[in-house]
Amino acid sequence: AGKDRVIFVTKEEHEIPSTVKLNEEDPDEDHEEKGLILPSGEINWDCPCLGGMASGACGEQFKTAFTCFHFSQEEVKGLDCLEQFSSMQECFRHHPELFPQEDDLQNANPGSNAEQKDSPSISDFSTSKESDPLSTDTNDMPSQLRVAS
Secondary structure (H helix, E strand, O other), rough: OOOOOEEOOHHHHHOOOOOOOOOOOOOOHHHOOOOEEEEOOEEOOOOHHHOOHHHHHOOHHHHHHHHHHHHHOOOOOOOHHHHHHHHHHHHHHHOOOOOOOHHHHHOOOOOOOOHHHHHHOOHHOOOHHHOOOOOOOOOOOOEEEEOOO
């Protein structure tokens, strides 16, 4: 089994307000031990789950695009962030040594890109169903959420 677990949520379940109670922010706490979203609602840029994407060559572009996506109120979440993601992808293209494109990975290592999957690539941020390796024929399932285990 992979490291991710796919759970299915109906539209109705998704609309039920969360009953999670957040603790007040403790300034002495280590951000790396918290999840992606801090109790204050802010994005935790130090979260190891981001794989260092928030720092480095395209860190600012990543933060801008991710922030836009996180706070997006659009019906299709992130639809209002295409410009920011385009800017981030443009940055990725300027740093192919850090962000190999999917085509480069297949050309460099045909038939095996299993070991490449640990490094972030453009496809990790894609929202299209075709490029989602976890997507199967789930047209009757309205929404998918990935939960790291």
